[in-house]
Amino acid sequence: MSRRTxxxxxxxxxxxxxxVRWPSLLDSPHRFLTASExxxxxxxCARIIPADEDPGAAEAGAxxxxxxxxxxxxxxxxxxYRAGLAGIDESSLLLYSREFARLTPDQQDELLHRLEAxxxxxxxxxxxxxxxxxxxxxxxxxxxxxxxxxxxxxxDAVSWRMLGLPTPPVxxxxxxxxxxx
Amino acid sequence: MTLKHVNAVVIGSGAGGGVVAKELAEAGLSVVLLExxxxxxxxxxxxxxxxxxRTTALGVxxxxxxxxxxxxxxxxxxxxxxxxxxxGAYNNNAACVGGGTLSYGAMAWRYMAQDFRMKxxxxxxxxxxxxxxxxxxDDLEPFYEKAEWEIGVAGDQSADPFKAPRRRPLPxxxxxxxxxxxxxxxxxxxxxxxxxxxxxxxxxxxxxGRPGCARCRWCCGFACECNAKCGTQNTVIPAALATxxxxxxxxxxxxxxxxxxxxRARGVEYFDADDRRQRQTAxxxxxxxxxxxxxRLLLNSRSALFPQxxxxxxxxxxxxxxxxxxxxxxxxxxxxxxxxxxxxxxIAICDFNHGNPGLIGGMMLANEFQRLPYxxxxxxxxxxxxxxxxxxxxxxxxxRRSIVIMxxxxxMPVFDARVQVDPRVxxxxxxxxxxxxxxxxxxxxxxxxxxSDKAELWLREAGAIQTVRRQKTQQWLSGGQHQAGTxxxxxxxxTSVVDRxxxxxxxxxxxxxxxxxxxTNGGFNPVLTxxxxxxxxxxxxxxxxxxxxxx
Numbered sequence: 001m002s003r004r005t006x007x008x009x010x011x012x013x014x015x016x017x018x019x020v021r022w023p024s025l026l027d028s029p030h031r032f033l034t035a036s037e038x039x040x041x042x043x044x045c046a047r048i049i050p051a052d053e054d055p056g057a058a059e060a061g062a063x064x065x066x067x068x069x070x071x072x073x074x075x076x077x078x079x080x081y082r083a084g085l086a087g088i089d090e091s092s093l094l095l096y097s098r099e100f101a102r103l104t105p106d107q108q109d110e111l112l113h114r115l116e117a118x119x120x121x122x123x124x125x126x127x128x129x130x131x132x133x134x135x136x137x138x139x140x141x142x143x144x145x146x147x148x149x150x151x152x153x154x155x156d157a158v159s160w161r162m163l164g165l166p167t168p169p170v171x172x173x174x175x176x177x178x179x180x181x
Numbered sequence: 182m183t184l185k186h187v188n189a190v191v192i193g194s195g196a197g198g199g200v201v202a203k204e205l206a207e208a209g210l211s212v213v214l215l216e217x218x219x220x221x222x223x224x225x226x227x228x229x230x231x232x233x234x235r236t237t238a239l240g241v242x243x244x245x246x247x248x249x250x251x252x253x254x255x256x257x258x259x260x261x262x263x264x265x266x267x268x269g270a271y272n273n274n275a276a277c278v279g280g281g282t283l284s285y286g287a288m289a290w291r292y293m294a295q296d297f298r299m300k301x302x303x304x305x306x307x308x309x310x311x312x313x314x315x316x317x318x319d320d321l322e323p324f325y326e327k328a329e330w331e332i333g334v335a336g337d338q339s340a341d342p343f344k345a346p347r348r349r350p351l352p353x354x355x356x357x358x359x360x361x362x363x364x365x366x367x368x369x370x371x372x373x374x375x376x377x378x379x380x381x382x383x384x385x386x387x388x389x390g391r392p393g394c395a396r397c398r399w400c401c402g403f404a405c406e407c408n409a410k411c412g413t414q415n416t417v418i419p420a421a422l423a424t425x426x427x428x429x430x431x432x433x434x435x436x437x438x439x440x441x442x443x444x445r446a447r448g449v450e451y452f453d454a455d456d457r458r459q460r461q462t463a464x465x466x467x468x469x470x471x472x473x474x475x476x477r478l479l480l481n482s483r484s485a486l487f488p489q490x491x492x493x494x495x496x497x498x499x500x501x502x503x504x505x506x507x508x509x510x511x512x513x514x515x516x517x518x519x520x521x522x523x524x525x526x527x528i529a530i531c532d533f534n535h536g537n538p539g540l541i542g543g544m545m546l547a548n549e550f551q552r553l554p555y556x557x558x559x560x561x562x563x564x565x566x567x568x569x570x571x572x573x574x575x576x577x578x579x580x581r582r583s584i585v586i587m588x589x590x591x592x593m594p595v596f597d598a599r600v601q602v603d604p605r606v607x608x609x610x611x612x613x614x615x616x617x618x619x620x621x622x623x624x625x626x627x628x629x630x631x632x633s634d635k636a637e638l639w640l641r642e643a644g645a646i647q648t649v650r651r652q653k654t655q656q657w658l659s660g661g662q663h664q665a666g667t668x669x670x671x672x673x674x675x676t677s678v679v680d681r682x683x684x685x686x687x688x689x690x691x692x693x694x695x696x697x698x699x700x701t702n703g704g705f706n707p708v709l710t711x712x713x714x715x716x717x718x719x720x721x722x723x724x725x726x727x728x729x730x731x732x
Contacts, residue, residue, distance in 0.1 A: 048568040054577070073239045109569070138568050143238050146555035147231040151239070163554055163580040166521055
């Protein structure tokens with residue numbers, strides 16, 4: 001069985017499994033994420049690379065990058081995101097009685113540090129390690145913030161400008177924003 | 182289906198196979214060159230900082246196939262894991278025409294004379310199969326020279342007093358100094374060391390019909406868009422095809438080497454680009470698939486005569502897998518350094534390759550290739566968080582004000598660091614996949630600590646206000662792009678796989694011509710040595726060839 005076939009088979013299983021919520025995307029402007037998942041993830045991105053005198057990961061479009069890759073190269077992480085983003089709101093409600101996106105930045109940072117330490121309440125984290133999920137989101141946010149704009153993140157090359165890299169630095173025959181299949 | 186018989190079938194078109202195909206085709210032998218990947222043209226390069234052979238966050242553009250070619254990795258606790266080309270544990274090297282030479286950094290080192298006599302000089306440490314090569318530097322010297330001139334090397338090693346003797350200088354000069362070199366060269370001289378310009382397989386001036394380097398910094402891990410980097414795909418392979426005696430077949434997966442009743446190889450069975458099983462008969466079979474895949478092919482070629490795999494009567498095939506642990510340091514400076522000029526790596530020292538008190542061997546040290554933002558985000562020192570404002574501050578403060586110095590430590594081969602074939606996991610074509618297991622030798626950690634010490638010293642002398650060690654601190658399985666050692670060359674058939682001419686001890690028309698024959702792997706990038714051995718072994722084949730077989 002090739003990996004593609006395997007992934008296809010496993011996502012069918014997930015869709016069919018009654019325990020996993022696989023929501024409708026009819027009301028979502030995104031490719032994989034629902035509107036509420038996107039709000040939670042965007043709030044996460046905004047703390048992973050916060051805005052100050054330079055734009056942060058939210059302004060750079062890290063959300064767009066991750067959403068795009070979750071139906072592309074990172075599709076094997078779909079179930080992790082679906083469960084993890086729900087888990088973060090679960091924990092947030094238990095600790096602060098609000099969804100993650102509605103917390104203050106300090107509260108958000110506190111929750112993220114607890115995720116990193118595997119010290120968060122909520123049934124989700126019995127199934128997936130909090131630290132592993134958060135580590136994956138950090139990795140993908142860094143990709144979306146620092147990687148080439150062609151992938152949907154790093155909008156207007158904001159991170160490259162921040163670092164003082166000549167922009168565009170890509171001496172390529174193809175346009176910088178050309179999409180990757 | 183049986184195809185037209187040829188004199189030689191070469192499996193793999195990388196540093197070794199490309200050279201052999203050209204040498205044999207020029208000598209008039211009919212050659213079929215099989216490559217499992219595809220032919221990449223320079224204008225296909227996308228310069229994607231998340232998807233290249235060095236940073237694989239979004240995969241590997243030049244192979245192997247990310248949906249068809251898994252491997253199994255066994256960790257030190259014995260846990261098995263199916264791994265894919267973009268995973269570190271896969272120990273990948275590119276699979277395309279040119280192999281690793283399409284997208285490499287292109288450092289072109291000759292090993293030093295001592296590197297061929299490691300056991301005689303140092304003695305084998307406990308737990309290692311350290312051994313001398315059956316050939317010396319002098320045997321290879323003319324072939325190093327041939328590789329430098331035919332494929333093309335630029336640089337200037339004349340200031341290095343430790344280099345082995347050479348008869349002819351390099352054909353091309355180095356590039357003008359970049360900003361890192363302007364700091365590092367005088368600093369090394371003040372320390373009493375001997376800095377010089379790294380030899381590289383990269384045109385600095387027009388050479389053999391291709392242009393000089395445009396100095397873009399998207400180099401190591403990428404194909405060269407202006408075709409200035411010299412790989413086998415734009416030098417010897419086109420030359421082989423131009424003879425009219427060589428046919429290149431891409432997207433062909435070798436399945437097994439076939440034997441006749443007398444125990445001689447008849448040819449190879451492979452899956453072609455349409456996944457059809459084909460049989461190519463040949464007088465000679467030359468295996469150049471890289472240390473992992475070459476060993477796998479032998480182990481998958483089982484027969485009544487060789488039930489444990491071809492050439493594996495004494496259980497040495499796949500053993501002694503080695504590569505290079507890189508260690509060094511990041512130096513932080515209080516002034517701007519970044520000049521955006523490629524290829525990045527320019528200046529090196531060989532003061533610490535040998536003669537280090539209490540240590541076996543050593544390493545070349547050099548400044549690093551390109552710095553791309555995503556990649557640099559992984560360089561933060563301990564104590565700097567991976568996320569949040571502190572991370573952002575680190576990136577802003579130091580991206581343009583830092584230098585990285587690293588070096589490849591010479592590794593002590595270990596018998597149990599090995600390639601096997603997995604009993605259960607198969608690839609797309611149903612062939613058992615490579616199964617990697619074992620650990621490198623603990624001495625490598627000592628060498629890496631030493632490399633980081635010297636790199637810190639060099640960076641501080643150059644003016645670094647802070648240094649951050651980038652040092653290997655634990656044992657792991659070593660392989661990767663510098664993979665070597667799995668079909669050791671030696672005089673004794675009981676403790677090696679091929680003879681001094683790269684011919685299998687047990688089968689007199691099968692040659693292993695790639696880094697799998699390396700007894701040891703030097704404290705250097707291995708590619709020029711692979712090319713030199715390919716010229717050397719081809720020379721033997723041509724001298725002994727008598728139409729239809731070897732003399």
